[in-house]
Amino acid sequence: MSTIKSRPIYPGLSPDPNARRNVVVCDAAGAEAVVELLARADGEFAGRTSVVLSSEGLFGKESESIVERLKPATVETTAGLVPAIDRLKEILASATMGLRLYAAGSEPLIGSVVQAGAENFIDPLSVRTEHRGSLKRRVQCVHCKGMTENVTTNPVKCAQCGLLLLVRDHYSKRLAAFQGVCINAETPDESPELKVEFQ
Template sequence: MADTIFSTPVYPAEAARVAASRRILVTQDNGLPGAERLLTQFKDQGGPLLVLSPRSVGQRFEEMLGESLGKAQVGTRLYVCGDEAFLWQVRALARQAGLLDEEIEMFRSGARRRLYCVHCSTLQDIGEVDSSVCTGCGVRLMVRNHFSRRLGAYAGVCLDPNDPRGEGCA
């Protein structure tokens, strides 16, 4: 992909050292190096810590996260570790629960990310690729560096307007 632009998210390497009345760590997988680093940092800082992971709580993950965020008091900070698609999914849930952007820190670990087809509005997960075929309309998409924070996805636009479905390709 080309150079990053203003809308492309930038993720920190470590958590800010900010006081918190409670910390919630949501990790895609407890074994992620970023999650392990955060756990060590938070144990050193002390204070209440809740750790949630879809792998550890299974089907009830979103329900448990919603309950925890719904009960969050002023001073609660949310830390999310996982691939980009996971980060923005959890961020959307946190924003719906009333957390501010300043109370959410995200740490990327993994290649999966989300792509939004501007032609049919389909959202799909992709890896670190420059182009993809839309699962909704079949158009060959170029993955733009433009990132929508509202959708948690990169914009996918028609790669070749003269041959949108790639029929001319061998």
């Protein structure tokens, strides 16, 4: 476990039996956690629950089988993380109190859900989260402010400015990203090996 206090902790999904409406965003790995959530909750919970599925990397058949397993919750399938978050923002724009937000899957997905929630006045602490699947990260370059998605190595080359970045555990909920800092500023002649660290 990280000793860095800004590193988020994902306690796992638990149903809010009082919520009037449950909105869940997940990816394929996270969908397994949602299936377990529905199994843990009472029978009426699923009827109040809508799921936005990011189907990135899934074939049509696989998506369909996930939709089937999440029934009777309603499921909307989107092509990936970006359209899933866009759909979430639409839902939140007209939502009222009594809505409970959940996120399950990779860290970039959870981070994006928490971020979209905060932009719509939902306290990050009230979002219920569970990490599943890949450990890949979203990294913000502290120098050029560019975002590098799906980072699995440390260090990593910034997708925008090309600097070699040390990926720190320091995390910003507002940016939904880890911090990347130039790793060889003091040793520009050295080029450390990219080690796979977040798979």
